[in-house]
Amino acid sequence: MSLTHAEAQRLMQARADGLLPDDQAQALDEHLHDCDECRRASARLDSLELRLKASLQQRYPLEQPDERQVGAVMERIARNLSGKEPRPSRLRLPAGLAWGAAALLVVALLAWSIRNLLPERIALGSPASSPT
Numbered sequence: 001m002s003l004t005h006a007e008a009q010r011l012m013q014a015r016a017d018g019l020l021p022d023d024q025a026q027a028l029d030e031h032l033h034d035c036d037e038c039r040r041a042s043a044r045l046d047s048l049e050l051r052l053k054a055s056l057q058q059r060y061p062l063e064q065p066d067e068r069q070v071g072a073v074m075e076r077i078a079r080n081l082s083g084k085e086p087r088p089s090r091l092r093l094p095a096g097l098a099w100g101a102a103a104l105l106v107v108a109l110l111a112w113s114i115r116n117l118l119p120e121r122i123a124l125g126s127p128a129s130s131p132t
Contacts (some may be wrong), residue, residue: 002031008032008038008041011025011028016045016049
């Protein structure tokens, strides 16, 4: 299989990403054996990848968690999966305030309706009700 330079570049990138199938890897290797330009490009790409990995490992070293941290995380996951995870108290406060506000609104509406919607009482012994 004869590759163009553009195809070889695409396959070199796929190899660097770990996505190159074996049959295409063999075709790329054959092309790199015969093409100095692509061989140099492949060497530059390999060098860039090694420098990038080294830089990332230096900047962000992998730290192994201690057993206490792993145990705490696993325990929390188990509680969460079993449904026994306690609800945080900060969630209870807004719900309680909302229910309290709703109850206060119901009482206020009830008082307003009693005062404004019931017919007025006729006061006994008032001047308007006595005969003249």
